[in-house]
Amino acid sequence: xxxxxxxxxxxxxxxxxxxxxxxxxxxxxxxxxxxxxxxxxxxxxxxxxxxxxxxxxxxxxxxxxxxxxxxxxxxxxxxxxxxxxxxxxxxxxxxxxxxxxxxxxxxxxxxxxxxxx
Amino acid sequence: xxxxxxxxxxxxxxxxxxxxxxxxxxxxxxxxxxxxxxxxxxxxxxxxxxxxxxxxxxxxxxxxxxxxxxxxxxxxxxxxxxxxxxxxxxxxxxxxxxxxxxxxxxxxxxxxx
Numbered sequence: 001x002x003x004x005x006x007x008x009x010x011x012x013x014x015x016x017x018x019x020x021x022x023x024x025x026x027x028x029x030x031x032x033x034x035x036x037x038x039x040x041x042x043x044x045x046x047x048x049x050x051x052x053x054x055x056x057x058x059x060x061x062x063x064x065x066x067x068x069x070x071x072x073x074x075x076x077x078x079x080x081x082x083x084x085x086x087x088x089x090x091x092x093x094x095x096x097x098x099x100x101x102x103x104x105x106x107x108x109x110x111x112x113x114x115x116x117x
Numbered sequence: 118x119x120x121x122x123x124x125x126x127x128x129x130x131x132x133x134x135x136x137x138x139x140x141x142x143x144x145x146x147x148x149x150x151x152x153x154x155x156x157x158x159x160x161x162x163x164x165x166x167x168x169x170x171x172x173x174x175x176x177x178x179x180x181x182x183x184x185x186x187x188x189x190x191x192x193x194x195x196x197x198x199x200x201x202x203x204x205x206x207x208x209x210x211x212x213x214x215x216x217x218x219x220x221x222x223x224x225x226x227x228x229x230x
Contacts, residue, residue, distance in 0.1 A: 004159070033217075042220065042221070042222040042223055043160070043205065043220040043223070045217065045218075045219075045220075048217060055217075056217065091159050091160075093159070104148055104150065104165065104209045104218065105150070105162055105165065106160075106162070106207075106218060107162075108159025108160050108161070109159055110157070110158055110159055111157075111158070111159055
């Protein structure tokens with residue numbers, strides 16, 4: 001299995017620009033999570049989906065952030081407009097079906113390091 | 118509000134020393150996981166503990182879940198430079214298994230040769 005795939009691995013952009021981060025979860029996994037990691041705040045859950053449906057977006061910082069999951073194999077996290085304080089590493093993780101014993105295990109992608117100048 | 122508090126936040130030790138990392142909360146968790154993260158990579162699951170008082174061993178790593186399922190510890194015996202990394206605890210809550218985890222702030226471990 002290829003694991004969770006994220007693109008791009010690195011993104012440098014200027015303040016005010018739109019940024020789109022992409023994630024392909026592990027095939028067969030029904031849950032997908034977007035996290036943001038910074039030195040100051042650690043790993044924060046932004047939003048998660050079950051069966052392509054957003055379940056909890058209470059961690060999304062503000063309206064500038066949006067996430068979609070149009071199908072079981074693809075999700076995007078968009079920031080528009082981006083600001084310097086959005087600079088962080090963004091991780092996508094997926095989890096198996098809730099009917100399986102190890103449903104809570106999350107498998108993380110390599111992350112996207114975002115720098116907003 | 119940080120529901121899971123990890124301590125210490127940073128730890129720098131010599132190869133061969135023992136160490137313990139703590140993960141504490143006032144909340145009860147249905148299960149608790151420990152992840153290890155290396156620079157430039159995502160966290161990778163080490164272990165899941167489910168039962169209060171449970172102890173699991175993974176080579177030189179020993180994980181314990183508190184009796185009340187509110188806290189956990191990770192003990193490393195004879196640390197090696199390869200153990201260097203960020204250690205994260207994460208708890209699952211609630212009767213409805215949504216898969217959502219709450220992560221601690223992490224403990225950065227440096228093992229010097």
